[in-house]
Amino acid sequence: MLLRFLNPGLLVLLLCPASLFADALLLQRIQTRYQQTGSFTARFVQVDQRAEAEERRAQGSVRYKRPGRMRWHYESPDEQLLVTDGETLWLYDPLLENVTIQRIERVAPGTVLAFLLGVGDLESDFRPRPQTRKLLDSRQGVVLELMPRREMASLEFLQLEVHPQTSDLLALALVDGSGNVRTIRLEGMERNVELTEAEFVFEVTPDLEVIRPE
Numbered sequence: 001m002l003l004r005f006l007n008p009g010l011l012v013l014l015l016c017p018a019s020l021f022a023d024a025l026l027l028q029r030i031q032t033r034y035q036q037t038g039s040f041t042a043r044f045v046q047v048d049q050r051a052e053a054e055e056r057r058a059q060g061s062v063r064y065k066r067p068g069r070m071r072w073h074y075e076s077p078d079e080q081l082l083v084t085d086g087e088t089l090w091l092y093d094p095l096l097e098n099v100t101i102q103r104i105e106r107v108a109p110g111t112v113l114a115f116l117l118g119v120g121d122l123e124s125d126f127r128p129r130p131q132t133r134k135l136l137d138s139r140q141g142v143v144l145e146l147m148p149r150r151e152m153a154s155l156e157f158l159q160l161e162v163h164p165q166t167s168d169l170l171a172l173a174l175v176d177g178s179g180n181v182r183t184i185r186l187e188g189m190e191r192n193v194e195l196t197e198a199e200f201v202f203e204v205t206p207d208l209e210v211i212r213p214e
Contacts, residue, residue: 023128026144026167030160031122033167034115039065042189044072049181062186068104068117069200083202086117090202098209099202125149126158135173135181136161153177 041063048056060075068086073079081092084104091100107113115122126146136143141161148155154176161171171185204210 023144026142026162027122027126027128027146029167030144030162030169031115033162034169037064037066038192039063039195040189040191041193041195042186044187045185046074047183049183051179063195063199064116065195065200069195069197070117071199081202083200084117085197085200090204092202092208096209097207098211099204100211100213101204102213122146129157131159132157133175135159135175135183136171141170 041061044060044062046058048058050056058074058077060073062073063071068084070082070084072082074081079094081090081094083090083092087104089102089104089107093099104117115125125148127149129145129147131143131145136159138161140163142164143159143161145157145159147157156175156177156179158175159173160169162169168189168191169186171183173181173183175181
């Protein structure tokens, strides 16, 4: 008879395994913490691991300003710049002397990028599950594995590593349907710093080839 007086949401939590309940609470804390971050700067190290290919490493700096502004400057091994003002996404390749331009709504909705831009909702777009692979070094933080609520061609699942006390994002790992893994680790993060609007706009000069994917 008790079940008749429980609302469906509470019933789900009561019947949910303790580990998944803890993961759901952690997911909530991660989302809340990120929404409370007005801006940040950090260094990053990116590692790509593909089947039957050598590991590829890149590093650079990232700058973020809520809402929806981000600047990823890849410094090595090859310079690239990815910039968005929340509406337009520019990917500049100095070596090829071109810039790819896309509207952000074509690439961000329901993705990890939407969360990083501060316009997505992890709880709506992903669900936690028990960790299936050890992709991140969790000595510094806590690792949470998430799978998309809707099928995505470019993402099978992801893992987030966060600080155990503050829930600040430390690293993320993305796994696609072919088993390729990309990890990004953030270092030296400074939160709520002063950043200008001009840092999140890319000026297209006449000498650049412009690519606009259909």
